[in-house]
Amino acid sequence: MAFDLDRALLDECVHCGFCLPTCPTYAVTGDEAESPRGRIYLMDLATRGEAPVAGPVTQHLDSCLGCLACVPACPSGVKYNQLIESARPQLDREVPRDRFFRSMIFTLFPYPRRLRVAALAGVLYQRLGLRWLTRRSGLLGRLPARARALEGLLPPVRAKDLFARTKGTGTGQTRGVALLTGCAQRVFFKPVNDATVRVLAAEGCRVDLPKGQGCCGALSLHTGRDEEARAFARRTVDAFEGYETVVVNVAGCGSVLKEYGELLRDDPGYAERAAAFAARVRDVSEVLAELEPVARRQPLPLRVAYHDACHLANAQRITRQPRDALRTIPGLELVEVPEEKICCGSAGVYNLLQPAMAERLGRRKAENLASARPDVIATGNAGCLLQIRRYAEGGPLIMHPVELLDWSIHGTAH
Amino acid sequence: MRPASLAELRDAVRDTRGTLLVKGAGTAQGWAGAPDPTDHVLETAGLTGLITYNPADMTVAVRAGTPLALVQQELAAAGQRVSLDPARAGATVGGLVATADSGPLRHAYGGPRDLLIGVTVVLADGTVARSGGHVIKNVAGYDLGKLLCGSFGTLGVLAEVVLRVHPLPPASRTVSIPCDAAEAVKHTGRVLEARLEPAALEWCDGELLARYEGVESSVELRAAATPGGTRLSTADAEAAWRRVAAVGDGDLVVRCGTRPSQLPAVAAHATSLTSSTAVGVHTLRVADVERLRAEFTQVTVLGNKPGVPAWGEPHAAVPLMRAVKQRFDPEGRLGPGRYRPWF
Amino acid sequence: MSLTDLRDQLAARLGRDGIVTDPAHLRTYECDALTGYRVVPALVALPRNAAEVAAAVAACARFKVPFVARGAGTGLSGGALPVADGVVISLQRLRRVLEVDPVDRRATVEPGVTNLDISRAAAKYGLYYSPDPSSQQVCTIGGNVAENSGGAHCLKYGFTVNHILAVDVVLPDGTTTRLGADAPHQAGFDLLGAFVGTEGTLGIVTGVVVRLLHTPATVRTLVANFDSTKDAGDAVTAVIAAGIVPAAIEMMDNLAIQAVNATVDAGFDPDTAAALIVELDGPADEVEARFADLTRLCAKATEVTIARDAEHRAKIWQGRKAAFAAVGRLSPNYFVQDGVVPRTRLGEALTRIAEMGEQAGIRVANVFHAGDGNLHPLVLYSEERGEHERAEALSTAIAELCVELGGSLSGEHGIGTDKACSMPRMFSEDDLATMRRLRAAFDPEGLCNPGKVFPTPRLCGERPGPYRPHPLEAAGVIERL
Numbered sequence A: 001m002a003f004d005l006d007r008a009l010l011d012e013c014v015h016c017g018f019c020l021p022t023c024p025t026y027a028v029t030g031d032e033a034e035s036p037r038g039r040i041y042l043m044d045l046a047t048r049g050e051a052p053v054a055g056p057v058t059q060h061l062d063s064c065l066g067c068l069a070c071v072p073a074c075p076s077g078v079k080y081n082q083l084i085e086s087a088r089p090q091l092d093r094e095v096p097r098d099r100f101f102r103s104m105i106f107t108l109f110p111y112p113r114r115l116r117v118a119a120l121a122g123v124l125y126q127r128l129g130l131r132w133l134t135r136r137s138g139l140l141g142r143l144p145a146r147a148r149a150l151e152g153l154l155p156p157v158r159a160k161d162l163f164a165r166t167k168g169t170g171t172g173q174t175r176g177v178a179l180l181t182g183c184a185q186r187v188f189f190k191p192v193n194d195a196t197v198r199v200l201a202a203e204g205c206r207v208d209l210p211k212g213q214g215c216c217g218a219l220s221l222h223t224g225r226d227e228e229a230r231a232f233a234r235r236t237v238d239a240f241e242g243y244e245t246v247v248v249n250v251a252g253c254g255s256v257l258k259e260y261g262e263l264l265r266d267d268p269g270y271a272e273r274a275a276a277f278a279a280r281v282r283d284v285s286e287v288l289a290e291l292e293p294v295a296r297r298q299p300l301p302l303r304v305a306y307h308d309a310c311h312l313a314n315a316q317r318i319t320r321q322p323r324d325a326l327r328t329i330p331g332l333e334l335v336e337v338p339e340e341k342i343c344c345g346s347a348g349v350y351n352l353l354q355p356a357m358a359e360r361l362g363r364r365k366a367e368n369l370a371s372a373r374p375d376v377i378a379t380g381n382a383g384c385l386l387q388i389r390r391y392a393e394g395g396p397l398i399m400h401p402v403e404l405l406d407w408s409i410h411g412t413a414h
Numbered sequence B: 001m002r003p004a005s006l007a008e009l010r011d012a013v014r015d016t017r018g019t020l021l022v023k024g025a026g027t028a029q030g031w032a033g034a035p036d037p038t039d040h041v042l043e044t045a046g047l048t049g050l051i052t053y054n055p056a057d058m059t060v061a062v063r064a065g066t067p068l069a070l071v072q073q074e075l076a077a078a079g080q081r082v083s084l085d086p087a088r089a090g091a092t093v094g095g096l097v098a099t100a101d102s103g104p105l106r107h108a109y110g111g112p113r114d115l116l117i118g119v120t121v122v123l124a125d126g127t128v129a130r131s132g133g134h135v136i137k138n139v140a141g142y143d144l145g146k147l148l149c150g151s152f153g154t155l156g157v158l159a160e161v162v163l164r165v166h167p168l169p170p171a172s173r174t175v176s177i178p179c180d181a182a183e184a185v186k187h188t189g190r191v192l193e194a195r196l197e198p199a200a201l202e203w204c205d206g207e208l209l210a211r212y213e214g215v216e217s218s219v220e221l222r223a224a225a226t227p228g229g230t231r232l233s234t235a236d237a238e239a240a241w242r243r244v245a246a247v248g249d250g251d252l253v254v255r256c257g258t259r260p261s262q263l264p265a266v267a268a269h270a271t272s273l274t275s276s277t278a279v280g281v282h283t284l285r286v287a288d289v290e291r292l293r294a295e296f297t298q299v300t301v302l303g304n305k306p307g308v309p310a311w312g313e314p315h316a317a318v319p320l321m322r323a324v325k326q327r328f329d330p331e332g333r334l335g336p337g338r339y340r341p342w343f
Numbered sequence C: 001m002s003l004t005d006l007r008d009q010l011a012a013r014l015g016r017d018g019i020v021t022d023p024a025h026l027r028t029y030e031c032d033a034l035t036g037y038r039v040v041p042a043l044v045a046l047p048r049n050a051a052e053v054a055a056a057v058a059a060c061a062r063f064k065v066p067f068v069a070r071g072a073g074t075g076l077s078g079g080a081l082p083v084a085d086g087v088v089i090s091l092q093r094l095r096r097v098l099e100v101d102p103v104d105r106r107a108t109v110e111p112g113v114t115n116l117d118i119s120r121a122a123a124k125y126g127l128y129y130s131p132d133p134s135s136q137q138v139c140t141i142g143g144n145v146a147e148n149s150g151g152a153h154c155l156k157y158g159f160t161v162n163h164i165l166a167v168d169v170v171l172p173d174g175t176t177t178r179l180g181a182d183a184p185h186q187a188g189f190d191l192l193g194a195f196v197g198t199e200g201t202l203g204i205v206t207g208v209v210v211r212l213l214h215t216p217a218t219v220r221t222l223v224a225n226f227d228s229t230k231d232a233g234d235a236v237t238a239v240i241a242a243g244i245v246p247a248a249i250e251m252m253d254n255l256a257i258q259a260v261n262a263t264v265d266a267g268f269d270p271d272t273a274a275a276l277i278v279e280l281d282g283p284a285d286e287v288e289a290r291f292a293d294l295t296r297l298c299a300k301a302t303e304v305t306i307a308r309d310a311e312h313r314a315k316i317w318q319g320r321k322a323a324f325a326a327v328g329r330l331s332p333n334y335f336v337q338d339g340v341v342p343r344t345r346l347g348e349a350l351t352r353i354a355e356m357g358e359q360a361g362i363r364v365a366n367v368f369h370a371g372d373g374n375l376h377p378l379v380l381y382s383e384e385r386g387e388h389e390r391a392e393a394l395s396t397a398i399a400e401l402c403v404e405l406g407g408s409l410s411g412e413h414g415i416g417t418d419k420a421c422s423m424p425r426m427f428s429e430d431d432l433a434t435m436r437r438l439r440a441a442f443d444p445e446g447l448c449n450p451g452k453v454f455p456t457p458r459l460c461g462e463r464p465g466p467y468r469p470h471p472l473e474a475a476g477v478i479e480r481l
C-alpha cells in the first residue's frame, strides 16, 4: 500500500485559503506547495495516486513545521494535525531519506543520559573551541548545514547543571502536582524546571517528580515515528499513575501528553488510562491561572515580549494564561510584536532537519521581536527558547515565563 | 441633428458620414481642447427625461441629455438626490459624465465615476452597447461607463445613464474656518481626525468650509465641535458655496489633481482657487498654465482661451488612451480636436 | 521557440527557485477557491519584484504564451484558473507595504499584500483600508483590484474601485505604465476605473496606491432575528427606503448560522430562521439617532441583540466572515453563488430560491450582503451522491434568476470562467464586442488571462447560449435595437 489518508479528512478542505497567512513556510516562500492548502492538495493527490509520494509531495510535507497555526485558522474545521501525523509515518516508510541523520537525532534526544554526554561534548566544544572535534567527526563533516544547526542550538549550559537533578518540594500544601521534567528539557533547562518547582511551591503546591519518567514521545511523534512514540507514552502513563495533575512546562510535550488518548486508542491495555491521563495534563501556565496568586511579587520594570509557542497557542489553544500570569508581576509591561502568530522555526527537531527554512524563520522572528524593543523575550517552549536565543544573539534575555515569575517572587534571577 | 430616442440617435450616427461633435447643454464646450469644426453636430437635448426611478431601489435611469437639475428636482420629491454638485448649473447628466465633472460633494461621494452604475452608449460606427446595470453592486463585464468618464465625446455618444442615488440629508450646516492654504491642510487633518465626517470640505480663497449633513442634532454638534470654525447662517453658507462655484467662471480655469498636502504649491499658481482639501482636486484660475504644468502633470483645462494648448506633456497612460481611441473610433469621427495635441 | 526555451529564459531571469516545473508541484496551482475547474499550467513563475514580473510577461509575450496572474487564489469564479500550456505568474512574493502616508491618507503597497495587512499597517495612525471582503485576511490587494471586490462595509463606503488612487501595471506586451494619479482627477479617460474589475485580463498589477480612511468615531451593531428570510429581507428594504445608510447590513439564514456556530462562538441563535447583522457607524449623535430608527424598523424581529462591546462585535464579524468556508462543515461540497437583485426584490428572490432548491431536492444556505441586494446562495451537494450536475444547474439558474429580476450575474466574485457562458443572458453580442474593444486596446494578442469573462465557443459549446431578451428589455425599461 502506497500512501493513503482518510478521505473524509481530506475532503473537509474547501480550498478557501484562510490558513495561508498563518503558515510560516508560506510567509517565507510565497509558494502554494509550501502552504497548508497546498500540502493538503498534495496529500490528496498522493492519496488518489495522481502524484508520486517521492518528490514534491515528500519535500513539501517534510518542510511543514507541524506548528499547527493553520488549524485554528480554518473555518471549515480541517484537522490538519491528524492529516500530517498520519502522513509522516507513511512518508518514512515510502521514501527513505536522511536515515542516518534522523536516527542519530532519535537515538540522542529522547534519552537524557545520552544527551548529557553529547551536550558535555558541546560544552567542551564551546568552551575550548575544540575545532578538532568537528574536523575529526565524520558525521559533522558530512553534514555541514545540519551540523551548524545542531551546534548553534546548544544552549549555554553550565556543566554542573548537566548532571544535577531538579528536586521536588516535599511538604504537602493546597494542591499536589507532578512535574514532567522532560528529556531534552531536563538536560538543557534544569533552571526552568527548578523555577517551575519553586514558583508552584510558592503558590501553595506540593510538587512531585515521579521516578521512571523519560521522554514523552513528542519528538518521535512529530516526525512520524509512531511506534517509538507509543512506547514512550506507555511508560509516561505508568510513571504518572495516581497523580491528580500532571504539570508540563514544555509546550511541545504538553500537546502530545494531551493527545495520548488518541495515540494509544488502539491499545486495549492503555486506551482508557491514556485518555484519563491526558485529561489530567496541564501546562504550567494553566495551573497558575487556576490558582489565586498568593506569593508576594516584587516589581520587575521590564518590557517583555511574549512569544506564543505553536504547541501552546495552536495545539493547546493556550494564549491568555501565560500572559495573565506575567501580568501578575507588578511593573512588567507586555509589548506587542509583529507577526506574533508566526512560528520561530524551531518546531521540535525541525531546525535540525530543515536548517535553511528554520534559519529564515528564526531570523524573521528575531527581527520581529527586536522591533518591539523588549528587555526580555518570554516563551513557554524549550525549542523556541533555543531557536530564538540563537538568532536574537546579544539582545534581550530569553526566559521561560515561570523564570520571570520566579524572579519576581524570589527576588533573584537564577 | 437632434435625435429624440435611442433608435434615432443610433440611426443618426450610423447613417451619416464624416465627423461628429456631441453637444449637451453646451456648458463645457471649451473644455479639454477646442473642437474642430465638424460635419455634424449631434445635440442630446432631445434625449431627456427619467427612464426608470424606483426610490426604494435608490437608483435612477435617465436619458443622457437630461439636465442634472431636472433629475434633482424629480428625486427631491421622493427625498433623494444624486450626490453630485458641479458648478455648471445647466449641465446634462451625459455631459457631466463625459467631462468627469464634480463639485464639493466629491469629498464624501466621489465624482460621476463613483455614482455611475450603468450606461448605454452609441459608438462611432452605430454600435449600441450597454454596460453595468440597474443595481448598485455589479461586477459583470467591463465597466464601460468609467471609461467614458473624461472621454469628452471622443469615444462614443452617451445615450442613457444609470446612477445610484442617496437620501437627502434632513439637515445641513456649514462651518467656516478662515485660513491660508498651508493652514487649510492642517485644519483638514484635524477635522478628519476628529471623525466629524463632513460631506464637503473645501478651501476657497482664504476660507475652509466644512459642510455637515445628517440629522439636525448631529450636524449642529459637529459644527460646534469643529476646531477653529464659525458656524454660518443658511444664507451665509449659500453665499459661501456660491463663491466656490464661481471660481470656474474665470478666463482660464483648470482642474488639477495632486496629493492633498500640495495645496499650497498649487495655490501659488492661482488667482482664485477652490480645492477639496482631503481629496486633492483643485479648480483654479491661473495666469500661466504652462508654469502649473511644469510642476503638476494631472491638469485639465476647463474654459477655452485661444492659444493655450489644452494638454501638456503626455503622461504615462496616454499611449493607452490612443490605443483605446483607435479601437472605439478608428476613423476619428468623434470630437476631432479634443485632446489635441495628445490625439 | 518553445515552452522549453521560455522556461530556460525564465529560469535564467528568476532563478531556479523562481519557477515551478515539477508536475506534482504545478498541480497545486491548478485551481483557485472554485475547485470545480482545474487546469494544470505549463509553468509557474514566482517573481520577487515588479521588474521580474515585467520580465516574465515580456518573455511570455515574446513566445506568445498566455499567462495568468495569481494572488492568493481565493477567487470564487475561476479567475486565476491557469491556461493549459500557459504560465501562472504568482504575486505572492511581492508583499511589501512600501509606504503609509498619514498626512495624505494613503498607502503604497505591492500587489501580494493582503487586504487586512494594509489596515494593520495603517492602524497606528487611526486609519484603515475600507473595502472588507470576507476573505480579507488572505486575499491580496492585486486580486481585489482585479475583481473589484466588495465586502460587508461597502454599502456605505463603496467598493474597491472607489478606494484605489493608482495602480502600476505591466501591460501584456511587457511594458509598464501607471493608471490613476495622486488624486481622483486624471487628465484623460478614467482608465483606472475601467481597469479595476477586469479580472486580470488587461495586465498585471505590480503596485497599488490605496486611499485610507479614518476609523469611524462610533460603531453600533445589532443582530436581529426573524421568523423567515422574507421578513428579514423586507426589513432590509424598509431600512434602505427609510433613508438610512448603514455601514453594513448582512443576512444569514438558519443553515448558514448553524455552520457559523460550529466555527465561532458569536452567540447567533441556532433556532432562528434568519438573522440580520446591521451596523451603523459615524459621529456619535448621528449613529444614536439612526440606531433608534433602525430598531423601530426591525419591528418584525423576534429578538434584537446589541453588540456589548468591541470584542463582541469582532466575534459577530468573525462569524459572518467565516461563513462560506464554515459551510464546509455542513456539506462535503458546495457552490458559492453571487448574484445581485434590486433591493426591493430581496424577499421575492429569497422565496424563489427556496422553491427552486426544494424542487431540485438540494439544500441552499444564504449568507449575504443584504444592503446591496448581493445574494450569496450556497448550494450544498455531495459529489459522492452524484449531485454535482443538479447542483450546478441550480446554481446557474439562481444567477440567471437574479438577472431576470433586474439584477446582475455577479456582485463581487466576478465572471471568471464560471459565468462566462451566462454573460449572453445579461449582455448582447454588441455589448460584449464593445467590451472586447477595450480588451484589444490593452492586449491585442489576447495573451493576458484568456478565456475569462467573455463566453468562448471552447468553453460554452459551439454557440454561446442564445440571446434572450434581457428582462429589463422585456419590461420596457431598456430598448434593444
Ligand SMILES: Cc1cc2nc3c(=O)[nH]c(=O)nc-3n(C[C@H](O)[C@H](O)[C@H](O)COP(=O)(O)OP(=O)(O)OC[C@H]3O[C@@H](n4cnc5c(N)ncnc54)[C@H](O)[C@@H]3O)c2cc1C
Pocket (backbone or CB within 6 Å): A015, A016, A017, C032, C033, C068, C069, C070, C071, C072, C073, C074, C075, C076, C078, C079, C080, C091, C111, C132, C133, C134, C135, C138, C139, C140, C141, C142, C143, C144, C145, C146, C147, C148, C149, C150, C151, C152, C199, C200, C201, C203, C204, C205, C206, C324, C325, C412, C413, C449
Ligand atoms: C471564503 C471566501 C470569502 C470571500 N468573500 C468575499 C467577499 O466578501 N467579497 C468579495 O468581493 N470576494 C470574496 N471572496 C472572493 C475573493 O476572495 C476575491 O475575489 C479576492 O479579491 C481574490 O483575491 P486573490 O488574491 O485571492 O486573487 P486570485 O483568486 O488569486 O485571483 C483573482 C483574479 O485576480 C487576478 N489577479 C490576481 N492578482 C492580480 C494582479 N496582481 N494583477 C492583475 N490581476 C490579478 C487573477 O488573474 C484572477 O483573475 C471570497 C472568497 C472566499 C474563498
Ligand code: SF4
Pocket (backbone or CB within 6 Å): A012, A013, A014, A015, A016, A017, A018, A019, A020, A036, A037, A040, A073, A074, A075, A076, A077, A078, C325, C328
Ligand atoms: S482554511 Fe481550512 S478549508 Fe480553507 S484552505 Fe485552509 S485547510 Fe482548507
Ligand code: SF4
Pocket (backbone or CB within 6 Å): A022, A023, A024, A025, A026, A035, A036, A039, A063, A064, A065, A066, A067, A068, A069, A070, A071, A080
Ligand atoms: S503546521 Fe504550520 S508549517 Fe505546517 S502547514 Fe500548518 S501552518 Fe504551515
